[in-house]
Amino acid sequence: AQRVTQPEKLLSVFKGAPVELKCNYSYSGSPELFWYVQYSRQRLQLLLRHISRESIKGFTADLNKGETSFHLKKPFAQEEDSAMYYCALRAIQGAQKLVFGQGTRLTINP
């Protein structure tokens, strides 16, 4: 079975501070990992996918197969980063469906 766990429902940091949103997964096969973000009053949109290995809006995430983690990081938080963040997993072989974590609400304080 595929499962994604985001242990923090709420995370609050000050502007300029580093941010790390945790994501752990369980899946016996090869996973594809994503971070989706939902800003206030906007639709869910893709932020990062691990196979792209790119930085978007200053965020990076590295897939750690040993620790089965895909934590999202940003060295200096900005107020516009306040949003709901969802980690998601998809099997590389087989099903197209995404399995989502519960989400972390990130608040950046001025």
Add this chain to the structure above:
Amino acid sequence: NAGVMQNPRHLVRRRGQEARLRCSPMKGHSHVYWYRQLPEEGLKFMVYLQKENIIDESGMPKERFSAEFPKEGPSILRIQQVVRGDSAAYFCASSPPVQGRAKNIQYFGAGTRLSVL
């Protein structure tokens, strides 16, 4: 490209009524996915459709729920005889045709918030 369009944005139904949720995928996309988000939870996969075919319905409740994606027109998620527990946000996503073994990004609509009184 207007993106994935869902309507209505908000739907109120009384117990026992039927709810119909519509999803128009992005232009050029032939794959549609439905997800449900209960309060305080993440999105849960329900069903994956291509034009005129249900590919994966492993997340659909066995009763009262059905989905279709006809050759013409939007995808429809239908919930018959709604109960209070059906109150949730229902999200649709679409992706372009899969090329070989590659899989594509899913683009999400704004969702339909169903409230059952």
